Amino acid sequence: MQRYFGKEKQENRMILEDGDMYHIRKVMRMKDGDEIEVVIDGKLYLCYLENNLDEIIIKEELKTPNDFMKPVILVIPILKEQKMDLILQKATELGVTEIIPVSMKRSMVKIGEKETKKLERWNKIMKEASEQSMRNFVPKLQSVTTFSEITKLEGLKLVCSTREKENTFKKFLQTSSNYDKLIIVIGPEGGLDIEEEKFLQKHNFIPVTLGPRIMRVETVPIYVLSALNYEYME
Numbered sequence: 001m002q003r004y005f006g007k008e009k010q011e012n013r014m015i016l017e018d019g020d021m022y023h024i025r026k027v028m029r030m031k032d033g034d035e036i037e038v039v040i041d042g043k044l045y046l047c048y049l050e051n052n053l054d055e056i057i058i059k060e061e062l063k064t065p066n067d068f069m070k071p072v073i074l075v076i077p078i079l080k081e082q083k084m085d086l087i088l089q090k091a092t093e094l095g096v097t098e099i100i101p102v103s104m105k106r107s108m109v110k111i112g113e114k115e116t117k118k119l120e121r122w123n124k125i126m127k128e129a130s131e132q133s134m135r136n137f138v139p140k141l142q143s144v145t146t147f148s149e150i151t152k153l154e155g156l157k158l159v160c161s162t163r164e165k166e167n168t169f170k171k172f173l174q175t176s177s178n179y180d181k182l183i184i185v186i187g188p189e190g191g192l193d194i195e196e197e198k199f200l201q202k203h204n205f206i207p208v209t210l211g212p213r214i215m216r217v218e219t220v221p222i223y224v225l226s227a228l229n230y231e232y233m234e
Contacts, residue, residue, distance in 0.1 A: 006040035014038045014056040071097040071181045077104045077188035083218040092129035094225035098140040105193040151203035155181030161207035162191040169208045
């Protein structure tokens with residue numbers, strides 16, 4: 001069943017964004033009586049279409065399963081469009097809670113004045129991925145920030161390091177389940193600059209290795225989140 005995120009709830013009716021209504025009419029080619037799921041304020045409703053698709057009527061509120069994975073914040077570099085889109089989409093599908101883009105020394109892309117448009121586009125990608133993967137909320141996307149700002153985050157803080165050899169991500173998963181929130185920093189192509197990594201370690205970010213293979217930057221979030229899903233799935 002198709003899922004959408006509601007714009008507004010009015011008594012027994014739901015209001016969707018114009019783009020979602022276009023998707024219902026022109027892409028899915030639904031008809032009156034067809035049912036959809038609508039999420040609003042973290043609650044899930046079963047609805048049906050009525051009045052030539054102009055009205056979305058609430059049929060009942062549905063129970064939603066609790067998320068088995070603790071909150072995960074990904075700190076990622078600014079990347080070229082295709083790679084950035086892939087990370088946002090797949091990280092959303094795999095359960096990320098929040099994504100923070102950071103301009104790093106080795107980042108190959110500087111967005112500058114395009115940030116507002118980029119954020120709008122990225123949020124749309126994450127919304128669509130949340131609907132496709134049947135999530136009950138869209139992960140939060142922060143504005144482009146700095147290393148100084150991410151040091152203020154609270155939780156268990158990791159940095160994926162190509163220099164670390166002993167402290168593996170597997171070892172972390174086996175020994176560190178007692179945390180409320182996990183923050184994971186992923187470097188750009190070529191990895192984090194050594195001074196950036198030292199700065200993070202100085203502010204209590206723990207370096208972990210993902211193994212002897214050097215992965216593409218867009219592969220790392222998929223690897224990390226897949227491992228977390230496997231470890232904590234009930």
